[in-house]
Amino acid sequence: MKKYARVVSGKVDNLFETNNPITEEFPSDQVWVDVTALPKIDYSWNAVNTDGAWTFSDSDPWGQPSWLSIQLxxxxxxxxxxxxxxxxxxxxxxxxxxxxxxxxxxxGLLAYKQFFIDMSNVNKQPGYPLTVTWPELP
Structure with missing residues (x-):
C-alpha cells in the first residue's frame, strides 16, 4: 500500500493510502506526492518542490500534530x-x-461493511479536511 499527500498552496491538505495508482482515485489536476517512504507526515505540513524533489516539514518546531489532525x-x-x-x-x-x-x-453485517467503506472515503469529500460529513453508524 502506498501513502500519498495532496499539496495545495504549499501545504499538505490531505493524506490517502491506496493500492491503486493515485490517478485512479482522484482527478489528475491535483498534486499528489508519494510519501510512503517518509517516517512521518501530517496535515498542514509545509511542502516544497525543488527541481522535482519534494521536501516536507512540520510548521510546529516542537513536532506537535496540527489542531486539524488532532480534531479529525x-x-x-x-x-x-x-x-x-x-x-x-x-x-x-x-x-x-x-x-x-x-x-x-x-x-447488519453489510451495513457495517458499507460504514467502514464510507469511513475510508471521508477524505475524498469536497472540502475535506475542513468540512467533513461523517457516516452514520448502522
Whole structure:
C-alpha cells in the first residue's frame, strides 16, 4: 500500500493510502506526492518542490500534530471504536461466516461493511479536511 499527500498552496491538505495508482482515485489536476517512504507526515505540513524533489516539514518546531489532525482523529476514532465493539459483541462476522446468521444479521453485517467503506472515503469529500460529513453508524 502506498501513502500519498495532496499539496495545495504549499501545504499538505490531505493524506490517502491506496493500492491503486493515485490517478485512479482522484482527478489528475491535483498534486499528489508519494510519501510512503517518509517516517512521518501530517496535515498542514509545509511542502516544497525543488527541481522535482519534494521536501516536507512540520510548521510546529516542537513536532506537535496540527489542531486539524488532532480534531479529525478525535472525531474518527470513537466512530470506528464503536463499530468494532458492536461487531465484536454481536459476532456478526462469525455468524455469517459459519452460516448461523439470520437475514437480519447478514443485512447488519453489510451495513457495517458499507460504514467502514464510507469511513475510508471521508477524505475524498469536497472540502475535506475542513468540512467533513461523517457516516452514520448502522
Amino acid at each position: 482523529r478525535s472525531e474518527r476514532a470513537p466512530r470506528l471504536d464503536r463499530a468494532n465493539a458492536t461487531l465484536a459483541s454481536t459476532a456478526l462476522p462469525y455468524k455469517v461466516e459459519l452460516g448461523l446468521a439470520t437475514p437480519a444479521d447478514e443485512a
